[in-house]
Amino acid sequence: MLLRLASERATGALLRDRGTLYLVEGRVVHAESPAAPGIDVLLAATGRLRADGWTEALREAGAHGAVGRYLVDSGQVSGGELEICHLGALFDAAFFALAPSSGPTRFRYGVAHWIGPVRPVAAEAVERETLRRRALLDRLWAHPETDTAPVVPSPRRPVRAAPRQRAVLDLADGVRTPADIARALGRPAFHTLVDVRRLAAAGLVETPRTGVTTPAPPPDVARVMEMSADPDIALLRRLRDALEATL
Secondary structure: HHHHHHHHHOOOOEEEEEEEEEEEEEEEEEOOOOOOOOOHHHHHOOOOOOOOHHHHHHHHHHHHHOHHHHHOOOOOOOOOHHHHHHHHHHHHHHHOOOOOOOOOEEEEEEEOOOOOOOEEHHHHHHHHHHHHHHHHHHHHHHOOOOOOOEEEEEEOOOEEEEEEEHHHHHHHHOOOHHHHHHHHHHHOOOHHHHHHHHHOOOOOOEOOOEEEOOOOOHHHHHHHHOOOOHHHHHHHHHHHHHOOOOO
16 A cells, blocks of 8 residues: 555555554655654654753644754754654654554545654655565564563573663563663664564563563574674664665
């Protein structure tokens, strides 16, 4: 349906069970999902955007659909910072919004998002990246229940862990889900899913929903985790390539 709307150059909101995609003339301009931190969370995590600054932007420019432009014009963030965080939030939320679902899919023509125009993305690129991310998670640990269940550390704690995984382990308490941990850390939800699945594959966390602790991994698994590339770097490179391709 997304690709059909793109071919029609439709403008409006594509509503699904786990999120919403906003289109302008067939291109995806924003995405939201309850499972993913919003762009305000990602911007705040950079240390540049104050909470009262975000509230001010919503108050002054929300009704005009120009919150993004207001943030830049008022000097609260640079144009580059806004674009990077916006693309990160867009792809993150789109991953959940486009997940397989048995619920209805609706499109409301003419609906616009208050963030306003930032950097539109081709629908084909959004779909391609969503499929790539889904395949990556399946390769890491083919247990999707890990993505939504509260996460607790297993009794087998690592002697050493990469900083990203250690931050996730520190917040894994049997109550927080990966989405909760992502918000607490100010990180994209997909990156947190990658960390949680890697930890589960290594036997360092278990999901109470299954009641089964993951088996202990071979000795070299922990070393591989420590040396794994930071997914943020790969994402920034892809975002850079996407920006350059549209200049």
